[in-house]
Amino acid sequence: EHGITKPRGHKVSFHYNSRVEDMHFGKTHPMKPWRLTLTKHLVLGYGLHYAMDTYEAVSAGKDQVRAFHDPDYVDFLAEVSPQTFAGLCENPRFAQHTPPKHEHDTVDLGPFNLSTSPGADCPVFDGMSTYLFLYTGATLAATQQLTTNQSDIAINWSGGLHHAHRAEASGFCYINDIVLSILDMLRVYPRVLYIDIDVHHGDGVEEAFQRQPRVMTLSYHRYGPYDETGHKFFPGSGDLSDVGLRGTVGEHFALNVPIPSGIDDRQYRFLFESVTGRAIEAFKPSAIVLQCGADSLGGDRLGQFNLNIKAHGECVSFVKRTRLPLLILGGGGYTARNVARAWCHETALATDNTLPDSIPLDIVPRPEAFQGKPNGDGKLYPSFPRLHNNACKDAELEYMVKKLEW
Ligand code: V1P
Ligand code: CA
Ligand code: ZN
Incomplete structure (x- = not known):
């Protein structure tokens, strides 16, 4: 009676x-693993688990993490906690990784x-260690499902930390x-395409x-x-001219x-489908990794785009x-109710399902963003949450697609 069916042909x-849910980055920190609890409840509530094979993730091993990361860093991550941090910082093996202090630093940085x-x-x-090795374990298990041909699509909402x-x-x-997943894929697939729709640049993977x-x-x-505060949008990289290491x-x-800022559904869809389509044609990937950071939705606490859930989901369908x-x-996503939706x-799109009494696909504005500040028409809660000035010009986007043609 849930109406959910298994996907046909894949x-x-x-x-x-669920152990990733109990983590707290800190009182004011925007990253809330609790958004994963909301996601899980919606997925189970709609019965989408009837349409998939569900696997309880186990922690990645240190050796697996060393396939990309520095061995000292991996040991540090495995041993660190608020209780052990100060002691580990004293250890010369780790102390050599402490960045030099800048006078403008607002926080004390350790190794x-x-x-x-x-x-x-x-x-x-x-x-923290438990959390890190678990989200990594989930991504590696998902990857293995694909590389051994046991799944056609594998999902890990707790991963994507680019x-x-x-x-x-x-x-x-x-x-x-x-990166760890793609390294595993390269043993099996000749070419892997990585696509990143998080509002931030996927600098670590690049x-x-x-x-x-x-x-x-x-x-x-x-x-x-x-911006007004003299800062660039994090991490400040990812210009159009950045096309991989020159001379290699x-x-x-x-x-x-x-x-x-302010890109809307129609504009994003135009950009995503033209550029991704051309990239697939030219590169002919054998497998794809899609990072679905939900901070590109309108109303995100950190993001500055105006996408609705429908347009975000159309990237997955495409x-x-x-x-x-x-x-x-x-990946990212800082207004939890919209992330979970x-x-x-x-998840429904991946399994060829349409949700019965459908999740509203319009994003919900953060009430706190409007407190006492009516928008242009004098309404406190706009029907469409254009939280950011639509600074995004069609002509600019078209010019960009042109420049990207190769
Ligand atoms: O802007 C910065 C750094 C801190 N300054 C020295 C510059 N950091 C951003 C980091 C955003 C990370 C996004 C991750 C992801 O792509 C993948 C999971 O989504 C930042 C911001 C911001 N508004 O961009 N950090 C914080 N806000 C922050 C706020 C409160 C407490 C801790 C961090
Ligand atoms: Ca991105
Ligand atoms: Zn992000």
Whole structure:
């Protein structure tokens, strides 16, 4: 009576471990693993687990994480907690990885860009090791389902942490589960296409494969001039001219689509389908990894786009139509109710289901963003949450697609 059916002609697997939900990055930190609880409840509530094989994730091993990350960094991550942090910092093996202090630093940084100061992007919190090795384990299990032909689509909403570097945490990301997955895929597939619809630039993945012509990275992200506070939108990279490491065989195997704030559904769909379509034609990937960061939705606490869930989901449908082995990952997403709705909707799309009393596909504005501040028409809650000035011009986007033609 749930009305959910198994997909015809393909198999989907879902990888998750509820232990990732109990984590707290800190009181004011935007990353809330609790959004994964909401997602899980929606997925189960709609009966979507009847349409997939569900697997309880187990932790990745240190040896697996060392396939990309620095061995000292992996040991540090495995041992660190708020209790052990100070002691580990004293250890010369780890102390050599402490960045030099800048006078403008607002937080005290320890080794590997980790910190116990409130306000840090990559805090050390209770249960952190468990969390990191679990989301990584889920991505690696999902990858194995694909590389052994046991699934056609594999999903891990707790993964997709695209900023982590070889020996450095960055932007809420500690272990780069995406890089580890692609490394596994390269044993089986000649070419892997990585697509990143998180509002931030997928810099960690791009950097890891900048010399590698068998991996094409394609990121869509907010990018532009300095804002009012004199800062660039994080992480500040991903210009149109950034196409992979020049002078190496990896040159032209990175693509970046920098986007002004306020892009809407129609504009995003035009960009995504023209550029992704051309990339697939030219590169002929044997498998695809899709990072579905939901901070590109309208009303996100950190993001600056105006996408509805429908347009975000159309990216998943577009990529799925290639019928290539597909790994679907999460990523950013800071207005939890919209994240959960989007990822549940996309789980339905992956399994060829339409949800019965359908999740509303319009995103819900954050009430706190409007407190006492009526928008242009004097309404407190606009029917369509255009939270950001639509600075995005069609002509600019068309020019970008032209420039990207190769
Ligand atoms: O802007 C910065 C850094 C901190 N300054 C030194 C510059 N950090 C951003 C990080 C955003 C990370 C996004 C991750 C992802 O792509 C993948 C999971 O979505 C940042 C922001 C911001 N508004 O961009 N950090 C914080 N806000 C922050 C706020 C409160 C407490 C801790 C961090
Ligand atoms: Ca992106
Ligand atoms: Zn993001």
